[in-house]
Amino acid sequence: MQNSMKIRYTCQRCTNCCRWPGLVRISDQEICAISRFLQCSEYEFIQRFTRLRPQRDGLALQENSDGSCVFLHGKDCRINPVKPEQCAGFPNTWNFPSWRDVCEAVPVLED
Numbered sequence: 001m002q003n004s005m006k007i008r009y010t011c012q013r014c015t016n017c018c019r020w021p022g023l024v025r026i027s028d029q030e031i032c033a034i035s036r037f038l039q040c041s042e043y044e045f046i047q048r049f050t051r052l053r054p055q056r057d058g059l060a061l062q063e064n065s066d067g068s069c070v071f072l073h074g075k076d077c078r079i080n081p082v083k084p085e086q087c088a089g090f091p092n093t094w095n096f097p098s099w100r101d102v103c104e105a106v107p108v109l110e111d
C-alpha cells in the first residue's frame with residue numbers, strides 16, 4: 001500500500017518572511033484586489049506601494065528601509081485578506097534552503 005500522506009506547513013504568523021529583504025511580486029489581479037481592499041484607485045496604489053522589478057517584467061511591493069514589507073505593521077499584514085499569492089504560498093508552494101531556520105510554521109500531516 002502506498003503512503004499518500006503529505007506534510008503541509010501551517011503559518012504561525014511570526015511575520016519573519018515579511019521581514020526578509022526581497023521581491024514580493026504582484027500580478028494585475030492582485031493590484032486590483034489590493035487597491036479595492038485599501039479603497040484607493042489602482043493608480044494611487046501603484047504610485048504609493050509598488051516598484052518596478054529589477055528585471056522590468058512587472059511590479060513588486062515596496063519595502064521599508066530595513067527591508068521589511070511596506071504592509072507589515074507590528075505583527076500584522078495590513079492587507080492580509082488579499083495578500084499576494086507569493087505571501088500566501090510560503091513555505092508550501094515555494095521556499096528556499098535553510099528557510100526552517102527563520103520560519104515558525106508548524107508541520108501537519110495531510111491525506
Ligand code: SF4
Nearest residue numbers: 018069071072077087
Ligand atoms: S503583503 Fe503582507 S504577508 Fe506579504 S510580505 Fe507584506 S506584510 Fe507580509
